[in-house]
Amino acid sequence: MRQVFNNLKSRNKYITAKFARKLLRVFAGADTSERSHLVCSFVIDWWNITRKNGFNSHEMCYFGNFGEGLDDYTFPPRLPNRNLYCR
Numbered sequence: 001m002r003q004v005f006n007n008l009k010s011r012n013k014y015i016t017a018k019f020a021r022k023l024l025r026v027f028a029g030a031d032t033s034e035r036s037h038l039v040c041s042f043v044i045d046w047w048n049i050t051r052k053n054g055f056n057s058h059e060m061c062y063f064g065n066f067g068e069g070l071d072d073y074t075f076p077p078r079l080p081n082r083n084l085y086c087r
Contacts (some may be wrong), residue, residue: 005038014044021054033058054079 001023008014015023020043028035036056040049040063047066049055 001035004040005012005042008042013042015039015042015073016056017043017045017048025054031056037062057069 020039022029024036036059040046040055040059043049043063046063047065049060051060052056055064057062
């Protein structure tokens with residue numbers, strides 16, 4: 001999985017929150033913080049990282065603005081937060 005995300009990073013590509021939730025909850029095995037950091041750091045529509053959309057508090061805190069959505073509605077919104085697992 002890490003190789004796929006390294007490839008996405010090198011091409012400056014992102015995934016949607018809906019697809020990220022599937023990667024984290026449907027296609028994956030055990031739910032780990034490392035996997036959450038790897039996947040959620042590539043969510044382009046990070047304002048959709050909410051409890052309502054199936055994300056946990058850890059993921060909302062680090063990547064979803066605490067589940068509060070957008071602070072301001074400027075366009076384009078900021079890019080997703082990066083993390084130490086994705087270099």
